Amino acid sequence: MAKTFDVVVIGGGPGGYIAAIRAAQLGFNTACIDEWKNDKGGPALGGTCTNIGCIPSKALLQSSEHFEHAGHSFADHGIGLTNLSIDVKKMLGRKDTVVKQNNDGILYLFKKNKVTFFHGRGSFVAAVDGGYEIAVGEERLLGKQVIVATGSSPRALADTPFDEEKILSNDGALRIPAVPKKLGLIGAGVIGLEMGSVWRRLGAEVTVLEGLPTFLGAVDEQIAKEAHKAFVKQGLKIELGVKVGEIKNLKKGVTVAYTDAKGAEQLLEVDKLIVSIGRVPNTTGLNGEAVGLKLDERGAIVVDEDCRTNLKGVWAVGDVVRGPMLAHKAEEEGVAVAERIAGQHGHVNFNTVPWVIYTSPEIAWVGQNEQQLKAAGRAYKAGTFPFMANGRARALGDTTGMVKFLADAVSDEILGVHIVGPMASELIAEAVVAMEFKASAEDIARICHAHPSLSEATKEAALAVDKRTLNF
Ligand code: FAD
Numbered sequence: 001m002a003k004t005f006d007v008v009v010i011g012g013g014p015g016g017y018i019a020a021i022r023a024a025q026l027g028f029n030t031a032c033i034d035e036w037k038n039d040k041g042g043p044a045l046g047g048t049c050t051n052i053g054c055i056p057s058k059a060l061l062q063s064s065e066h067f068e069h070a071g072h073s074f075a076d077h078g079i080g081l082t083n084l085s086i087d088v089k090k091m092l093g094r095k096d097t098v099v100k101q102n103n104d105g106i107l108y109l110f111k112k113n114k115v116t117f118f119h120g121r122g123s124f125v126a127a128v129d130g131g132y133e134i135a136v137g138e139e140r141l142l143g144k145q146v147i148v149a150t151g152s153s154p155r156a157l158a159d160t161p162f163d164e165e166k167i168l169s170n171d172g173a174l175r176i177p178a179v180p181k182k183l184g185l186i187g188a189g190v191i192g193l194e195m196g197s198v199w200r201r202l203g204a205e206v207t208v209l210e211g212l213p214t215f216l217g218a219v220d221e222q223i224a225k226e227a228h229k230a231f232v233k234q235g236l237k238i239e240l241g242v243k244v245g246e247i248k249n250l251k252k253g254v255t256v257a258y259t260d261a262k263g264a265e266q267l268l269e270v271d272k273l274i275v276s277i278g279r280v281p282n283t284t285g286l287n288g289e290a291v292g293l294k295l296d297e298r299g300a301i302v303v304d305e306d307c308r309t310n311l312k313g314v315w316a317v318g319d320v321v322r323g324p325m326l327a328h329k330a331e332e333e334g335v336a337v338a339e340r341i342a343g344q345h346g347h348v349n350f351n352t353v354p355w356v357i358y359t360s361p362e363i364a365w366v367g368q369n370e371q372q373l374k375a376a377g378r379a380y381k382a383g384t385f386p387f388m389a390n391g392r393a394r395a396l397g398d399t400t401g402m403v404k405f406l407a408d409a410v411s412d413e414i415l416g417v418h419i420v421g422p423m424a425s426e427l428i429a430e431a432v433v434a435m436e437f438k439a440s441a442e443d444i445a446r447i448c449h450a451h452p453s454l455s456e457a458t459k460e461a462a463l464a465v466d467k468r469t470l471n472f
């Protein structure tokens, strides 16, 4: 006999677990199914984000940044250190503790919100009267409404499977047991730059091979150029426009044959290779065929603007559908779907989804960049302000980068904000709020910002749109 629920969520990552909590808050009898296992075989809620994505990567970025500061910038503050060392085992252990705190936090939230959790793989059995039958092991659930939030998996290169020993996905990249002497990365995207930064800071010689001729093509060109300059100065070797050829997984390391941008044949020899060339939607084991769930040519579940699939009462959110693969985008969709099921007007504004790359300097943006505005023929004004001219940045000793505003030439409405520099991940929130409220650059320029703070650079960049910065 199947257990009946108003809402069954398949997947307990940020899309799924947030959708389940919101559905329960709205009074629905809700179940969430997730198959992720911790190293003891128990549940590990939070999906890619918590287990092998956002959270552990940020833990390692923090540890490695402390190490780099201790080795390079403490001396400027008059702090002397001798015998600086890194205990990788301890650093990884700390990261695992942070992950576990988040896993347990979600289990607690499920109890608090009365979400029934099933540990195992959820798969469609059939469409039945009043909903869908779903199997979890021997158990059978009946979901009147179903939300699919099964996430994504790393894309491997053809004929180069991940062994997670020497050829690593983001999973293995987060648990390299000792600092490799030479580390190679394929793909200078978000994972490539974040993971490359972690291991470079700890002492690895890092080479990143990128297929495209441009660096961070989705980022505002001026911002990407500034970031590229900073990364190269730090010692990250980034080769653009390469064509990766044969990869050999040898006893002692890995070799990557490639053609460089000038057409010359090259061979990269490394101890470990991280392949970070994007991710693919995850529908393995879901048995969507049993109910006729429609996928697109990329394997993503086809949804409309409101996350409705082709099946009545079946919704899909997060990495398994179109749009940016970001945890906060997945969460927003999860909340909106739960609210739509309740007859409310859930809404996700894709134009104000912020992006952050947690390198040093950090890169963050929201809205449109200069290339996009030019391509659209939109008349705009730009204003920039460098952190070099910001008192707090000088006091921090972190003056790389700038804040850049793009505003409509006539109405002054903010069209995009782009930041490269310290705490860009936090500063971008003000820009998101401003854009949600359809603020003009002048609105931000007229708001009192605390002194000394990095946020003054945001205000000054807004002033720069009208060519009236006060401190530059
Ligand atoms: P997932 O988090 O992938 O969760 C899906 C869950 O469903 C998993 O637990 C999976 O086991 C489970 N599942 C799948 N199929 C089934 C099934 N049939 N039955 C039961 N369970 C199933 N995003 C950011 O916004 N900020 C960041 O800083 C950031 N850093 C990242 C760093 C790395 C290294 C990586 C890889 C990703 C990062 N991301 C980041 C992206 C972010 O992790 C994803 O966008 C986010 O996790 C997507 O959430 P989701 O709920 O759609 O899917």
Ligand code: NAI
Pocket (backbone or CB within 6 Å): 186, 187, 188, 189, 190, 191, 192, 194, 209, 210, 211, 212, 242, 244, 275, 276, 277, 278, 279, 324, 325, 326, 355, 356, 357, 358
């Ligand atoms: P990505 O899409 O960010 O970057 C992949 C890069 O690999 C691209 O620059 C692409 O041109 C390049 N590439 C693809 N095929 C190649 C080939 N054969 N040879 C050489 N280069 C090749 O993907 P990535 O870094 O794997 O991350 C996946 C997703 O995870 C991101 O797009 C993002 O959505 C999410 N993520 C988000 C983070 C954040 O928000 N801070 C952090 C890490 C991941």
